[in-house]
Structure formats: C-alpha cells, structure tokens
Amino acid sequence: MQLQFTINGEQITVDVNPRARLLDILRDKLGLTGAKEGCGEGECGACTIIMDGLAVNSCLIFAHQARGKEIITIESLEKDGELDQLQKAFIDSGAVQCGYCTPGMLMSCKALLMRNPKPTETEIRTAIEGNLCRCTGYIKIVNAVNSVVTNK
Amino acid sequence: MNKELKYVGKSIPIHDAKEKVTGKIKYVGDIRLAGMLYGKLLLSDVPHGKIIKIDTSKAEVLPGVVKVYTHLNTPATLYNSHKWTSGLKVVKDERMFTDHVRFVGDRVAVVVAKDRATAEEAVGLIEVEYEKLPVLVDPQEALKETSIKIHGGSNIISNREFKCGNPEDIFQSADFVVEDCVQTQKIHHAAMETHVCLASTEANGLITIWTPCQVVYQVQLITSEALQIPLSKIRVIKASMGGSFGGKGQPILEPICAFLSKETGAPVKLLMDRTESIIGTRTRNATIGKVKTAVSRDGEILARDIDVLVDAGAYFTNGEAVTIALGKKAFRLYRINHQSYQGKAVYTNSPIGGACRGYGSPQIHAITEIHMDNVARKIGMDPVEFRLKNLIHPFDDDLIGGPNLGNARAIDCVEKGKEAFGWKKRFNSPKQLGRYVRGVGMACGVHGNGYYGAYQDFITMDLRMTEDGELFLKSGIHDLGCGTVTTIKQIVAEVWDINVDKITALEGDTLVSPYDSAGTQASRVTFVCGECARITAELLKEKFLNYAAEIFNTHVENVEIENEKIWCKDDVNKQYSYSKMVLEIRKRFKDDSSLKYTYAAKANPAVYTANFVEVEVDTLTGLTKVLDVLAVHDIGKAINPGFVEGQVQGSIQMGIGFALTEEIMIDQQGKIKGDAFSKYHIINAPDMPPVKVVLVEEGEEHGPFGAKSVGEVATIAIAPAIVNAINHALDVNITSLPVTPEKIVEALNNK
Amino acid sequence: MGNFHIKTPNNIEELVSCLKEVEDKTYLLSGGTDLVIKLRKNKIYTGTMIDLSGVKEMKYIKVENDIIQIGANITFSEIIENKYISQHCTCLKEAAQRVGSTQIRNMATIGGNISNAAPCADSITALMALGAKIKGINSNGEVWVRELDEVVLGAEKNKLAPDEVITEINVPLLGGGYKSSFGKIGSRTAVTIAKLNMAVVIKYNEIDGVIEDVTVALGALAPKAFISNTVGKVLLSEKPSNELLVNFKNALIQEVDIAIKGRASHPYKRIAITGLAEDVYNCLFKVMEIGGGN
Structure with missing residues (x-):
C-alpha cells in the first residue's frame, strides 16, 4: 500500500507492506538506521522517534499509522552541520558509551524539551523511563539534559 | 618522569x-550489502529431547526462502566457543545445530531468506517432533550419580580445590564459627544491541565476518574449527559494539553465519531478537555458595571454608574456567591464613553460562560479602571495622600461589569510603519504626588485571x-x-x-x-x-x-x-x-x-573496590529503593576519569539489577520465565540512585602511568552491599539473590 | 509473505461499513502498542486490520449530561493532561500515569486497553471503581451502552461481538464530596506490569466526617478486575481512623485469601495489598485534610 507522511521535514510517499512496522520502513526502506530495535515490545526505547511532537516507539506502530503524520528521527537533529544542543550536551557530559540507546534516548529527551523547555529532574527521568541503557546508569544522560535546561 | x-x-x-x-554510526544490524540474505534461527522450545523428525518442506517453499539448515545438513563438528586461543584445553560439546536439544533456547534450525520478514515467517513453518526426555534444572540434583545425564557422562564437569593452611584444625577450636548459604541467579547481559553477525564470501573462498565481538582471533579460531577450514580463509573484523558485558565474548552466531555465507555464496546477516539473546546466548552462571568462617572474639578471621556449586547450563563453555576464577578471588581480599575452596560445576537443562562482567567475581563476592556481614553481626562488630581488621595489605602475597597483589589499596578504599559516606553515624543511627525502614550496607571486592x-x-x-x-x-x-x-x-x-x-x-x-x-x-x-x-x-x-x-x-x-x-x-x-x-x-x-x-604482561595485581549504600525498604510491599551509592575504587591512575565514572555508574546499574530485580527464571519443567524485557526488569532511570565515585590513585608499577582496571571490579560489590543494607534495615539475613519483594515479605513473615 | 489488508475508516459511517465485512481474521487497531506485538508473537500473516485511529469522532473528552465522555481513541497521555479527568476522576488519571512508559502512553488508547482486557490493566480497575459504562457501535450502526464488566471477559479476552467496536467510555460525573485514588504495585517504580492494583472511589461528608459512599475495585487478583463489596462495606458509613485503616486492610487480606489461596503469589499479595491499601487510604484522606486539590 502507498503511504504518505512527512519525514524530517520532507513529504514522501512509500510503498509499504501493511504488516510492516514503522521501524522497519525507516530502517529498511528509507535507510534511516539511527532508530534501533532492542526488544520489539516497547520496553527499551531504542527505536524512539518523534511523531506529531510526541516520543513514540516505532517498533509498536504499524507503518500505515504514520499516514499524514510528521515524523522526526535522530538523523534530523543535526542542522547544517551543527549539532543540536542536546547532542552536544550528550558528548560533553560523557553520556555516550556504546551508543546503541543514544538515538532513542536523544529523541525522548528532544520530545520532552519541545513540550517542556524547563523540565525538573523527575520529569527528565520520567521522559526516559522507557529508554533502557546498560552502559551509563543514566546519570550522565540526565546530567546532559540538565545542562541544556540550565543553559537556556 | x-x-x-x-x-x-x-x-x-x-x-x-x-x-x-547523530545516529550515523553503523552497527552490524545497520549494514546492508548488495545481495545480502537474512538468517533467522529456530530455537528449541523443549528443555530436553531428541529430534525424531524435522520437516522443513513448508518453510522451503515459502517464496523468498533460499534454504533451511538443521543438524541434517550442517557440520556435526564439536567445538567449545569459550576457547579463545589455540592450545587451550577444552571439552567440546557444542555444534551448530543439534539433534538433541538440552535447554529451551538450543539451536534447532536456521532459515536463510531474501528478507528478514520472510525468514521470520518461514521459521514458524518448520515442524519439529521431539522425543521428550526428563528435565534436570536443579544443580544440586545434577550432583547426584542417579540424576539423568545431559551429555551422556557425569553432569559434574569441574571439581576444583584451592587451599592454604589447615582450616579443618582451626574450625575445631575457634571462638565462633558462622555458616551461610548464598544463592545467585542467572542474569542476562542486556546489552541494548542484540546478538548479530554478518558474513560475506569472496570468490577466492575468503570469508569476511563483521561482528561486535570481544576477541577477533577467537572468532577466527572457533569458525575455523567449526567449519574445518584454515584460519587464512577467515577474516574477522570487529564491528561497532552496541554493548557486550561479556555476552558477546564467545562466538555464537559467527561460525553459523560464516557457514551460511559459504554455502549460499551470498552475504548473510544473522540477527537475534531480544528473547533469543536472553535465552539463546550466554548468561551469568548461577551459583550456590556455602561458606563457613571461624573468627576470634575480637574479629580476626581464623579460617574459612567455601564450597561453591556453579550451574554451567546445558553446555560446557567456560563452566570450569569460571569455577576456577571464582575460587581464586576468595584468596585475594582478606588475610586468611587457613582457607579452603571447593568448586564444582554441573550441567543442567538451562541457558548456557559464559563470561559476564566480573567473571565469577559478582558471585563469589555475593557469597562471601553477605556472609561477612552475618559474621560481624554474630560477633557484635561493626562490619566496616571487621573488614578493616582483616583486609589484605599492599604487596601481600597470594597464599595459593597466584601473582602478588601489587599496590593493593583495599584498606584505603574502605577508610576513604567510611569517611565520605559518614558510615559510623549512618550505621548506628536508630532504626525508624513503621512501614518504611532504612538501612546501610557496604561490601568490598577484588578483581584482576589480565591473565598473567x-x-x-x-x-x-x-x-x-x-x-x-x-x-x-x-x-x-x-x-x-x-x-x-x-x-x-x-x-x-x-x-x-x-x-x-x-x-x-x-x-x-x-x-x-x-x-x-x-x-x-x-x-x-x-x-x-x-x-x-x-x-x-x-x-x-x-x-x-x-x-x-x-x-x-x-x-x-x-x-x-x-x-x-x-x-x-x-x-x-x-x-x-x-x-x-x-x-x-x-x-x-x-x-x-x-x-x-x-x-x-609482567604482573597481575589485584584491583579493589568498596561500595557503600543506603536503602529504604517498604516492609509491606517489599519494594526496595536504593537511595544513595558511594563507590570507592583503587584505580592506580585514571587515564580518563570520565570513562571511569561511566564504568562505575553503569556497573552500579547492573549490580542493582543483580541484587533486586534481574533473573532468568527457569521453572522445574525447564521453561524460562524472564525471556523478554517486559518480564526481565533491568533498572530504569526513575529507580537509578545517585552514584558518587571516589578514586584512590596510588599507582601500579606495570600499569600505563600507574593505571589499573575498573570495568569489571565496579560491578562486584554493589549487590552484596545492597543485600547487607536490606539485612541491616530489616534485621534479617536474606541470602538469596535477587532480593525480590516476595523474598523480603517472606523474610519478615518468618522473623 | 501473507496477505494483510488495512482499512482506514475516517469516520463512524465508514467504520460501520468496515464492520459489516468483519471476518475471523479481522483485527481492530487503535494505538497499536499491543496489536503489533500480538501479530508478531502469534505469527499472524493474513487478515484484515481496521485502523480506528483515523476516526475523528472517537477522539475527544467532553462533559455532557453529567457524564464525562472519553472517546475510545484518547491516549493515556491525553487523559493525564485533561482537566476534567484531573478534577473528577483522580484515580483514572493516576492509573493512566502508571501505564507503560512515556512512549507507550503517547500511543496506547483507553479503548484499546479495555478491549485487550488484561487482568492487570490499570485503566480497567480505575474505570470499574468509577462505575464507567462503555458505549459502542456494531455493523448495523446500532449504538449500544453496557457496563464495563459486561465488556471485559478477562484474561485478555473481551466480550464484544466480532462486529462491535468501543467508541466511547462514559464516566459518571460524581458530585461534590467524591474523591478517588489509584495505587499499583509492580516490580519497578515505572514501566512495570501490575502485580496488584486498586482504585477506590468514596463520597466523604466533610461535616460529619463520614464515608457516605464507596466503591473498591481490585485488579490482578482474578482474570479481570472486580469490585469488592465486602471491602466496600467495611468503609461505608465509617469515619476515617487508624482502626478503620486496619479493618480495611484486613478485609483486603480476606479478599486476597479468597481470590488466590494456594497460588505461589498468595503469601506475597496478602501482605503487599495492605501497603497498597495504606497508599490509597492516605491519598484519599490526606488530600481531604488539607482541603482538596491534588
């Protein structure tokens, strides 16, 4: 079936298998491999993208559910060669280790800051409660988001 | 200098x-080569049985399926994926695909197809008929001569002893003898990247393998052994790693993936989903540890005896190596002149053991450090003072002949931690009454620096x-x-x-x-x-x-x-x-x-940690909240302090899970319960406490600029520290990990 | 590769015509957070999916005739942010806050949660305590209204006919003096499946200090959430006191004993429920002492 939606600012039409997940389409059809599959059941958040301004698990969404929606993936955070301040903060705070959770983590945090530029630490932790990380213990990730919040 | x-x-x-x-880095799962095929495994859902019949015809005719492989058309060569270097003596009991499944998760077949979805669908069409065999999951049962035999011979695959002095004599005359039995569970490494491998074969027969691995030469060796082809025909490239923690140490997918590429002549990607990674790769070995300590009235450890049973799971892999590694650690933390260790490893019909961050250290320290607190309680001594009195000193010898301990700063770690944590005050503060009770706990740990x-x-x-x-x-x-x-x-x-x-x-x-x-x-x-x-x-x-x-x-x-x-x-x-x-x-x-x-390497000094924690336990729901963690590390010299902190904080996350929530649970029928992240809970952000890291940087002779290791030692003291804090809060002696709410409620009921 | 078809009705009328063609292998899709997993786990490769998410008439929260009407396509995030629900159905908001993770709450819908009928579904326990009714439609375009209990069969099965769809959840607007609270025990603070959950709705007469009306719903103790009249009776016409809390707890223990005696989880749940009882009780009565508001 034909599916139309906006991806990272560009309106596109793709042919999708009705049973395919949005994650499969992003990765296999559009070559946007930033979003990862870590569990396939919405528990780890590695596949997190932003759909109509909200963080969602792209592994729990059929591709066709994205019709007419506006989708942002990790690939669009860097603008004109300039990293988003969240990306910079992740690097500067040492919030990146193996990096596998990083795209999903960043998208959850981005979605939070889009709606709430001054979140409390509890709100940051709630925003990433569905993003698992085995490397960092989340501490430097929360620090990174906090540093963006306080620099605003 | x-x-x-x-x-x-x-x-x-x-x-x-x-x-x-930026999401641009390519992990193996992100790579796509021209003409690439996709493999999907079929893992056994039967814990023990012989395959009588396997019908792949329906899968083979599904459009897009290239081929299906089972024990019937893959090499029967036995290998041991733990073997990382030629000459290492190992028991070989694993093959690519088995006709005799020994646990839920054993490899039965693989489908190769033009796309992943087709491969997944085809796997569901394979029909397997099993002759079911009796199931053995209890390692203590496996010790018995009468138990069913998982690999034909005895289920006891290792039996090792280490000893210094004459502990037997000391136990006769000691002021106090305290005994405990501590159990630790199987856990999943939970790297966010599941297991994955890509292999491609060139016209000249060279197979290139891209894999997120820990030892490229091991992957090459095992692939060579399993496929019976020369090393020169295999090139292994370490790919971007989405987390390992030991889980990707032993080659699991690599020989199979190489074989599939060799057979089909096409690049093949073999990817596991989360459930397959949990049940079908490697786990931290479960242990049952009996420990007995003779101690004087004033807190000197006179003798100790440790008896550990290691559950190796269904295949040998490193069952013996981990039993040895675990035992040796027991001689490198305290000055105990009379000590004995007996370690046995057994087969069971359960997921396979393997390397897992700490390689036996988290288990032996759970066993001995929980016990240490119980000993301290029995003699009415502050557990920190009890440890200080007995800890090794810099440049002590290893009493069973291992390498000298080097600039071992265990005492510094404990002293510094005691001050920074405010131990005395917090340990002695009066217990609150009511539903929520707080407690503090600490534990020490030792690990190594290489193989010397x-x-x-x-x-x-x-x-x-x-x-x-x-x-x-x-x-x-x-x-x-x-x-x-x-x-x-x-x-x-x-x-x-x-x-x-x-x-x-x-x-x-x-x-x-x-x-x-x-x-x-x-x-x-x-x-x-x-x-x-x-x-x-x-x-x-x-x-x-x-x-x-x-x-x-x-x-x-x-x-x-x-x-x-x-x-x-x-x-x-x-x-x-x-x-x-x-x-x-x-x-x-x-x-x-x-x-x-x-x-x-010219030395293998020990590296030390002391962890201090405070917990709050809800005595009604049994839920434990870790409030505060202090980790002190004898690091020698931190080359990159930010990385050291990152290692410690991540290790604490893993250790809290080991202490409280994580378990690959296997029931008596061999069925696995925690086989998905919805049922296997690792600690997430709302439950992660602050972690303060204090470094002792006193240098080490043969380390670069004085540096020593941190990535493994950082995860070994946290779990016993948490259990000790819970026992302190509740005035109980829980000795079984993970300390679930159910176990806490039960312990309070039995009080 | 199997044959899968998608139908994407944009309004109720189109939905009704989709329902006319319902077959064995027709799946209703709302947020998708459960259905994606189900199709993959059960290896379902053929069938038809009716995607309800485009039906605009199912996405609203409004108050009419003393009923809070919640469109079935409303997500848990939308429930949490809604002022009527915050004001009048605290327990539903609290339940919604404890569903899954941020990402799940952004997609998962209340209609979907009810249809899935999991024994531990947080929203069902809260809605049951609130006396919610379920409104739906069938393939003839007939609108029906039923008790929540009649819609949920339990153990992940609902009692809907194949051609029926939930369109709206009706929660009676409780009058002055009503308060509610929800509590849950899982194995983690957040993103966890309930081992136990509980919702309590009370009417409290602040002048006399007496509980004039009460409903207690319990989840994860049976194939589906249920209302416990025996526990409710313990609270009814009583004044909050330490003794009442003890009686409340004891009644809950008895309820657990009846529900799951002999099961492995029984020894734990009969104690844990008293913790849950305290949480919910304190929430209800502390809020009152300081004069309401959350």
Missing part, C-alpha cells in the same frame, strides 16, 4: 561520540608516525563502548605530546591487526594493552629521537620533543615539526618512523 600529565587524567569524550549522537599467572597474556602493536605528523596505531583492540580506543590514544598522546585527534587507533581485524593473545577479556585492556601502547610509543619516540640527534648533529640528550615539535637544545634554529622530521628520516636513513613491539 615527573612532568605534569597533559593527556592522561583528562576526561575527553569517546572517539566516536559524534557518529553515535594463569594464561598467555601478550599483545603486539604497530605504531607509525606518518608524513603529516600523525600517529597510526594498528593493534587487535576492541572498543566495547567503554572508551578503549580513546584511552589507548591518551596514553600514546602523553608519550608523544601530540593532540589525541592526531592519533588513529584501529580496532581488531585479523587481516590487518598484529596478534593479540586474549582480546577484551579479564580486565586486561588498560593494564596490559595500555602498557603495550605506552612502551611501543616510548620505543618509537626513542628511535625518532636518535635519528633526530643525528640529523641535528648532536647527542640524543640534547633533543627535546614537545607540543608536536622536535628541536635541538643547543641550537634554537634546529626545530622541526614531526612531519618534517619523518621526511628527513626517510631521506637520510631510508627508514620508516614506525615500530612494532610485543609486550607480555
């Missing part, structure tokens, strides 16, 4: 941070100064996401006084990298590989300076090197950039500014 350090001791970001935050004293431990590095004045390092290192590449670069940068960004350090590639004997295992990388990098850099610098002296027409003592410049002290006009000097050396001496060096 008393110069102030410029690059070592600085927290700079991991080398590929930018590719990671046990196995071969050496690495070769090849360093070259390029004509544009940059350094190029070839070696078989593997960055697992911990910052190995950056750490090595910082060490080389310090020697050469060169910007870290001007150093390129390649990771393991069997075709390109000089040989490395052991890969990223055994906490050896910073201590052994880092020291190799330091010496290689020093030797190349020496060569460079000697040539420079001749070029400057002076003695080598008069040649200075700083800030990417080299000059003659006698004549300020004689100043070259590194680049100019490389060209000059080429011209004058027809030589390359490069050097290859093999470094063999």
Whole structure:
C-alpha cells in the first residue's frame, strides 16, 4: 500500500507492506538506521522517534499509522552541520558509551524539551523511563539534559 | 618522569561520540550489502529431547526462502566457543545445530531468506517432533550419580580445590564459627544491541565476518574449527559494539553465519531478537555458595571454608574456567591464613553460562560479602571495622600461589569510603519504626588485571608516525563502548605530546591487526594493552629521537620533543615539526618512523573496590529503593576519569539489577520465565540512585602511568552491599539473590 | 509473505461499513502498542486490520449530561493532561500515569486497553471503581451502552461481538464530596506490569466526617478486575481512623485469601495489598485534610 507522511521535514510517499512496522520502513526502506530495535515490545526505547511532537516507539506502530503524520528521527537533529544542543550536551557530559540507546534516548529527551523547555529532574527521568541503557546508569544522560535546561 | 600529565587524567569524550549522537554510526544490524540474505534461527522450545523428525518442506517453499539448515545438513563438528586461543584445553560439546536439544533456547534450525520478514515467517513453518526426555534444572540434583545425564557422562564437569593452611584444625577450636548459604541467579547481559553477525564470501573462498565481538582471533579460531577450514580463509573484523558485558565474548552466531555465507555464496546477516539473546546466548552462571568462617572474639578471621556449586547450563563453555576464577578471588581480599575452596560445576537443562562482567567475581563476592556481614553481626562488630581488621595489605602475597597483589589499596578504599559516606553515624543511627525502614550496607571486592599467572597474556602493536605528523596505531583492540580506543590514544598522546585527534587507533581485524593473545577479556585492556601502547610509543619516540640527534648533529640528550615539535637544545634554529622530521628520516636513513613491539604482561595485581549504600525498604510491599551509592575504587591512575565514572555508574546499574530485580527464571519443567524485557526488569532511570565515585590513585608499577582496571571490579560489590543494607534495615539475613519483594515479605513473615 | 489488508475508516459511517465485512481474521487497531506485538508473537500473516485511529469522532473528552465522555481513541497521555479527568476522576488519571512508559502512553488508547482486557490493566480497575459504562457501535450502526464488566471477559479476552467496536467510555460525573485514588504495585517504580492494583472511589461528608459512599475495585487478583463489596462495606458509613485503616486492610487480606489461596503469589499479595491499601487510604484522606486539590 502507498503511504504518505512527512519525514524530517520532507513529504514522501512509500510503498509499504501493511504488516510492516514503522521501524522497519525507516530502517529498511528509507535507510534511516539511527532508530534501533532492542526488544520489539516497547520496553527499551531504542527505536524512539518523534511523531506529531510526541516520543513514540516505532517498533509498536504499524507503518500505515504514520499516514499524514510528521515524523522526526535522530538523523534530523543535526542542522547544517551543527549539532543540536542536546547532542552536544550528550558528548560533553560523557553520556555516550556504546551508543546503541543514544538515538532513542536523544529523541525522548528532544520530545520532552519541545513540550517542556524547563523540565525538573523527575520529569527528565520520567521522559526516559522507557529508554533502557546498560552502559551509563543514566546519570550522565540526565546530567546532559540538565545542562541544556540550565543553559537556556 | 615527573612532568605534569597533559593527556592522561583528562576526561575527553569517546572517539566516536559524534557518529553515535547523530545516529550515523553503523552497527552490524545497520549494514546492508548488495545481495545480502537474512538468517533467522529456530530455537528449541523443549528443555530436553531428541529430534525424531524435522520437516522443513513448508518453510522451503515459502517464496523468498533460499534454504533451511538443521543438524541434517550442517557440520556435526564439536567445538567449545569459550576457547579463545589455540592450545587451550577444552571439552567440546557444542555444534551448530543439534539433534538433541538440552535447554529451551538450543539451536534447532536456521532459515536463510531474501528478507528478514520472510525468514521470520518461514521459521514458524518448520515442524519439529521431539522425543521428550526428563528435565534436570536443579544443580544440586545434577550432583547426584542417579540424576539423568545431559551429555551422556557425569553432569559434574569441574571439581576444583584451592587451599592454604589447615582450616579443618582451626574450625575445631575457634571462638565462633558462622555458616551461610548464598544463592545467585542467572542474569542476562542486556546489552541494548542484540546478538548479530554478518558474513560475506569472496570468490577466492575468503570469508569476511563483521561482528561486535570481544576477541577477533577467537572468532577466527572457533569458525575455523567449526567449519574445518584454515584460519587464512577467515577474516574477522570487529564491528561497532552496541554493548557486550561479556555476552558477546564467545562466538555464537559467527561460525553459523560464516557457514551460511559459504554455502549460499551470498552475504548473510544473522540477527537475534531480544528473547533469543536472553535465552539463546550466554548468561551469568548461577551459583550456590556455602561458606563457613571461624573468627576470634575480637574479629580476626581464623579460617574459612567455601564450597561453591556453579550451574554451567546445558553446555560446557567456560563452566570450569569460571569455577576456577571464582575460587581464586576468595584468596585475594582478606588475610586468611587457613582457607579452603571447593568448586564444582554441573550441567543442567538451562541457558548456557559464559563470561559476564566480573567473571565469577559478582558471585563469589555475593557469597562471601553477605556472609561477612552475618559474621560481624554474630560477633557484635561493626562490619566496616571487621573488614578493616582483616583486609589484605599492599604487596601481600597470594597464599595459593597466584601473582602478588601489587599496590593493593583495599584498606584505603574502605577508610576513604567510611569517611565520605559518614558510615559510623549512618550505621548506628536508630532504626525508624513503621512501614518504611532504612538501612546501610557496604561490601568490598577484588578483581584482576589480565591473565598473567594463569594464561598467555601478550599483545603486539604497530605504531607509525606518518608524513603529516600523525600517529597510526594498528593493534587487535576492541572498543566495547567503554572508551578503549580513546584511552589507548591518551596514553600514546602523553608519550608523544601530540593532540589525541592526531592519533588513529584501529580496532581488531585479523587481516590487518598484529596478534593479540586474549582480546577484551579479564580486565586486561588498560593494564596490559595500555602498557603495550605506552612502551611501543616510548620505543618509537626513542628511535625518532636518535635519528633526530643525528640529523641535528648532536647527542640524543640534547633533543627535546614537545607540543608536536622536535628541536635541538643547543641550537634554537634546529626545530622541526614531526612531519618534517619523518621526511628527513626517510631521506637520510631510508627508514620508516614506525615500530612494532610485543609486550607480555609482567604482573597481575589485584584491583579493589568498596561500595557503600543506603536503602529504604517498604516492609509491606517489599519494594526496595536504593537511595544513595558511594563507590570507592583503587584505580592506580585514571587515564580518563570520565570513562571511569561511566564504568562505575553503569556497573552500579547492573549490580542493582543483580541484587533486586534481574533473573532468568527457569521453572522445574525447564521453561524460562524472564525471556523478554517486559518480564526481565533491568533498572530504569526513575529507580537509578545517585552514584558518587571516589578514586584512590596510588599507582601500579606495570600499569600505563600507574593505571589499573575498573570495568569489571565496579560491578562486584554493589549487590552484596545492597543485600547487607536490606539485612541491616530489616534485621534479617536474606541470602538469596535477587532480593525480590516476595523474598523480603517472606523474610519478615518468618522473623 | 501473507496477505494483510488495512482499512482506514475516517469516520463512524465508514467504520460501520468496515464492520459489516468483519471476518475471523479481522483485527481492530487503535494505538497499536499491543496489536503489533500480538501479530508478531502469534505469527499472524493474513487478515484484515481496521485502523480506528483515523476516526475523528472517537477522539475527544467532553462533559455532557453529567457524564464525562472519553472517546475510545484518547491516549493515556491525553487523559493525564485533561482537566476534567484531573478534577473528577483522580484515580483514572493516576492509573493512566502508571501505564507503560512515556512512549507507550503517547500511543496506547483507553479503548484499546479495555478491549485487550488484561487482568492487570490499570485503566480497567480505575474505570470499574468509577462505575464507567462503555458505549459502542456494531455493523448495523446500532449504538449500544453496557457496563464495563459486561465488556471485559478477562484474561485478555473481551466480550464484544466480532462486529462491535468501543467508541466511547462514559464516566459518571460524581458530585461534590467524591474523591478517588489509584495505587499499583509492580516490580519497578515505572514501566512495570501490575502485580496488584486498586482504585477506590468514596463520597466523604466533610461535616460529619463520614464515608457516605464507596466503591473498591481490585485488579490482578482474578482474570479481570472486580469490585469488592465486602471491602466496600467495611468503609461505608465509617469515619476515617487508624482502626478503620486496619479493618480495611484486613478485609483486603480476606479478599486476597479468597481470590488466590494456594497460588505461589498468595503469601506475597496478602501482605503487599495492605501497603497498597495504606497508599490509597492516605491519598484519599490526606488530600481531604488539607482541603482538596491534588
């Protein structure tokens, strides 16, 4: 079936298998491999993208559910060669280790800051409660988001 | 060398941070080669049985399916994926696909198809008929001669003893003898990247394997053994690693993936989903540890006896090695002159054991450190003082003949932690009454720095100064996401006084990298590989300076090197950039500014930690909240303090899960309960406490700039510290991990 | 590759015509957070999916005739942010806050949660305590209204006919003096499946200090959430006191004993429920002492 939606600012039409997940389409059809599959059941958040301004698990969404929606993936955070301040903060705070959770983590945090530029630490932790990380213990990730919040 | 350090001791970001935050870095799952096929495994859903019939015809006719492989059309060669180097004696009991399944998760078949969805669908069409066999999941049952035999012979696959002094005699006459039995569970490594591999075969028969692995030479060796082809026909490239923690140490998918590519002639990607990674790869071995300590009235440990039963799961792998590693640690933390250890490992019909961050240390420390608190309680002594009285001292010998402990700063760790945590006050503060009760606990831990004293431990590095004045390092290192590449670069940068960004350090590639004997295992990388990098850099610098002296027409003592410049002290006009000097050396001496060096480890000192925690337990729901963690580390010297902190914080996350929530639960029928993240709970952000890291940096002779290991030791003391805090809060003696709400409520009921 | 078809009705009328063609292998899709997993886990490769998410008439929260009407396509995030629900159905908001993770709450819908009928579904326990009714439609375009209990069969099965769809959840607007609270015990603070959950709705007469009306709903103790009249009776016409809390707890223990005696989880749940009882009780009565508001 034909599916139309906006991806990272560009309106596109793709042919999708009705049973395919949005994650499969992003990765296999559009070559946007930033979003990862870590569990396939919405528990780890590695596949997190932003759909109509909200963080969602792209592994729990059929591709066709994205019709007419506006989708942002990790690939669009860097603008004109300039990293988003969240990306910079992740690097500067040492919030990146193996990096596998990083795209999903960043998208959850981005979605939070889009709606709430001054979140409390509890709100940051709630925003990433569905993003698992085995490397960092989340501490430097929360620090990174906090540093963006306080620099605003 | 008393110069102030410029690059070592600085927290700079991991080398590929930018590719990671932009999502551009390619993990194996992200790579797509032209004509690539996709493999999907069928794992057994029967815990023990013989395959009587396997019908793949329906799967084979599904459009898009290329081929289905089972035990009938794959090599029957037995191998042991734990074998990381030739000559290592191992029991071989594993094959690619089995006709006799021994646990839920054993490999039965694989479908190769043109796309992943088709492969997944086809797997569901394979029909397997089993003759079900009796199931053995209890390791204590496995000890009995009468138990069913999982591999034909005895289920006891290892039986090891270590001993110093005469503990038996001491137990007769001691003031107090305290006994405990501690149980630890199987856990999943839970790297966010599931297991994955890609293999491609060229016309000349060379198979290239891209894999997020820990030891490229091990992958090459096992693939060679399993496929019965020469090493020269296999090239292994370490790919971007989405987390391992030991889980990707043993080659699991690699030989199969290589075989599939060889058979089909096409590139094949083999990917596991989360459930497959949980049940079908490796786990931390479960243990049952009986420990008995004789102690004097004033708190001196007189003798100790430890008896550990290791559940190896359905295949041998490292069942014996971990039983040994675990036992040896028991002799390196406290001064105990009379001590014995007996370790047995057994087969069960359960997921396979393997390397897992700490390699036995989390288990032995859970056993002994929970017990230590119980001993302290019995003799009415503060558990910190009890430990201080008995801890080893710097440069103590290992009483069972292992390497000297080196600059072992265990006492410093405990002393510093005691102060920083405010232990005395918090430990003695009156217990609150009511539903929520708080407690504090602490535990110590010891781990190693490589294989010296046990196995071969050496690495070769090849360093070259390029004509544009940059350094190029070839070696078989593997960055697992911990910052190995950056750490090595910082060490080389310090020697050469060169910007870290001007150093390129390649990771393991069997075709390109000089040989490395052991890969990223055994906490050896910073201590052994880092020291190799330091010496290689020093030797190349020496060569460079000697040539420079001749070029400057002076003695080598008069040649200075700083800030990417080299000059003659006698004549300020004689100043070259590194680049100019490389060209000059080429011209004058027809030589390359490069050097290859093999470094063999010269020591294996111990590394120590002390963890202090406070918990709050809800006595009604049994839920435990970890409020505060302090981790003190005997690090020698932190090459990159930010990475050290990152290792510690991540280790604490893993250790809290080990203490409280994580368990691959296997019921008496061999069925697995925690086989998905919805049922296997690792600690998420709302439950992660603050972690304060304190470093003791007293240096270590054979470590680069004095550095020692941290990545494994950091996860071994936290779980017993938490259990001790719970026992302190509730005045109970829980000794079974994980301490679930159910166990807490039960312990309170029995009080 | 199997044959899968998608139908994407944009309004109720189109939905009704989709329902006319319902077959064995027709799946209703709302947020998708459960259905994606189900199709993959059960290896379902053929069938038809009716995607309800485009039906605009199912996405609203409004108050009419003393009923809070919640469109079935409303997500848990939308429930949490809604002012009527915050004001009048605290327990539903609290339940919604404890569903899954941020990402799940952004997609998962209340209609979907009810249809899935998991024994531990947080929203069902809260809605049951609130006396919610379920409104739906069938393939003839007939609108029906049923008790929540009649819609949920339990153990992940609902009692809807194949051609029926939930379109709206009706929660009676409780009058002055009503308060509610929800509590849950899982194995983690957040993103966890309930081992136990509980919702309590009370009417409290602040002048007399007496509980005039009460409903207690319990989840994860049976194939589906249920209202416990025996526990309710313990609270009814009583004044909050330490003794009442003890009686409340004891009644809950008895309820657990009846529900799951002999099961492995029984010894734990009979104690844990008293913790849950305290949480919910304290929430209800502390809020009152300081004069309401959350």
